[in-house]
Amino acid sequence: MTPTALHLDAVTVRFAALTAVDRVSMTVRRGERWAVIGPNGAGKTTLFRTISGEVLPSSGRITLLDHDVTRKPAYRRAHRGLGRTYQITNLFSELSVVENVAIAALGRTRSRFRSWWPLRMERDVSRRAREALEQVHLAHRHDTPVAELSHGEQRHLEIAVALAADPAVLLLDEPAAGLSSSERMLMRRLITELPRELTVVLIEHDMNLALELVEHVVCMDNGETIATGSPDEIRANERVQAVYLKSD
């Protein structure tokens, strides 16, 4: 059986009296693509922040690539192979496209200091940065200042920044939020073309888009998992239809 990339066991997050995530469990195997969907306030972002280590769970257990990371800080999870993008851009707008990606690639380089280290590191960083830009179709914008990119290009660059750190598991936080319909098509293509060995979990408010991109879906409402299944099973699920109708 394919090894597990990410396992959540009854993960619960409480903010005072509010249970934002309520005993959510999921087993994501390496190379799988999953979406977490649900209406506003369902708990998707909190679940993501808990997986990435920005929020610690009140109870439950999180395993990343066979390591228990439940109480580990975000940077330790990143070193273990977890990458993520954010709904709110975290790019350096005054720097160029390649500089943004190179900073992320540099963070991943953990070579020990040796006399030839700077040269080797420079080669490694610029190769990884170039590859990441090619993966998101931004190689032609290499030297462009980020401030001059369109919104859609900036969303692509955010994915390149995450890829430059060479993650094994990538969390995409609403990758299509705020994009025009043509930009959404490009984003859909980009996600579809991500390397198959990369495990991808995405949050997406747009159920139709999310279901086109993944093979496995978790639908949350009020912090709870109300359905898990294939896109077809989720489309046909009456509870899912009810929560989406309620939120329209």
Ligand SMILES: Nc1ncnc2c1ncn2[C@@H]1O[C@H](COP(=O)(O)OP(=O)(O)OP(=O)(O)O)[C@@H](O)[C@H]1O
């Ligand atoms: N830091 C926090 N402190 C207190 N309550 C919070 C905090 N973060 C989230 N919440 C609450 O937890 C619940 C779940 O919020 P969350 O942002 O995870 O939902 P969501 O599914 O991502 O919603 P959206 O689609 O609107 O982003 C909401 O009621 C929200 O107000």
